[in-house]
Amino acid sequence: MSATDRLSLIQWLSPGFPTGGFAYSHGLEQAMADGLRDPEAVADWVSHVLARGGGWTDAVILSLVLRGEDADELADLARAMAGSAERLIETMDQGRAFAATVAALTGRDMPPRPLPVAVGVAAHGLALSPDEVIAHYLHAFAANLVSAAMRFLPLGQVRGQTLLAGLHGAIAQSAARAAEADRAALGTGCAGADLAAMRHETLETRIFRT
Template identity: 25%
Template sequence: MHIAELTALLHLASPALPVGAFSYSQGLEAAIDAQLVTNADDCARWIESGLATVLAPGELPFVAHQMARWRTHDEHDAQALIETNAQFIASRESAELRRETAQMGWSLRQLCTQLEWGDAARRATLDRMSPVAHPSAFAFAASTHDAAAESALAAYAFSWVENQTAAALKAVPLGQLAGARIIVALRPLIEKAVARALATPPDALNTFAPQLGILSARHESQYSRLFRS
């Protein structure tokens, strides 16, 4: 990996990236409220489950296929980008999860536009996505920096794991050392999730997560909460 690729992916995976990821828990806070997650071990299992059953079969392969479409970006690919982006948003299990991916996608698109990443034709396609899902915008940003799909998916997955852990530190709550142990333990599973994602064809993407959908729907009316999802 070249230094330019590495630093670009570190930037895209950074919690300092101004897309608002820190304000979301993606159902974890609702799981804590339901006492499904009460300690560090529960938290590790929850994040591992999300990585294995939501990201690996659905979100990560979606990013990989969007990256491939952004790279070629012929007339067919441009239309496919828009259609699959709409399908991804429709696959979100609750209203708050749809709002989350749309808000983060919009914020990342603003960043890409203001920094003039990519060429004008690709940015025009990105602008036509209304709303734009965060994975579509991430795939655009990664592809404009010539990142390899494997590396980009690892950065995306690590960012998700880190954000889930950060949410647990606040909401369970957990100590910093417990959070570090969770991240270290999940690093090998990120590699497995990426390998599975790269082997998943477009017609085999799966986002079926009924418990997550129920918890997220409950979270929308949860009495007290720290996060927007």
């Protein structure tokens, strides 16, 4: 059962799943427009977001849903935790698309919720450990940001994949921490990323919605 469950999770979090994730950069486009062009600096930016930014709050909320806490209450909390208007759009639009597609595939009732809550509800019944589900989620999160960097910067496919592979340790570490975290662990410490997301709202020429 866990093999087919794992394949379902991989499908849900793959770039081909129609959540529109390719349209969002989580503020990274603004940071790159401001001069964040070095691949190592991009990797550092993403790793900080995973450890103490939006990736971390998503991971904790996902963990709480997987461990059976009330999804609607956590959906309200996820909306409140969004640090900017674009961040709210990002999680709500992707969560809505994710829920609608999973509902069509499975016949389950999946009301629209922020993305980590929607993923947690869908994955709650899978025979997979919370840390594995969270790690897959964070990998998809990081891969989307690396893909955004590859479209904005002259990284190339191999350099981009090398950058993503270098983030595997940070992904696994954040997933393990989040799997045991409670609500007191919710909080962010990535002011630069939050400010970039806010400033992106007025960026004149853009590739991404956020």
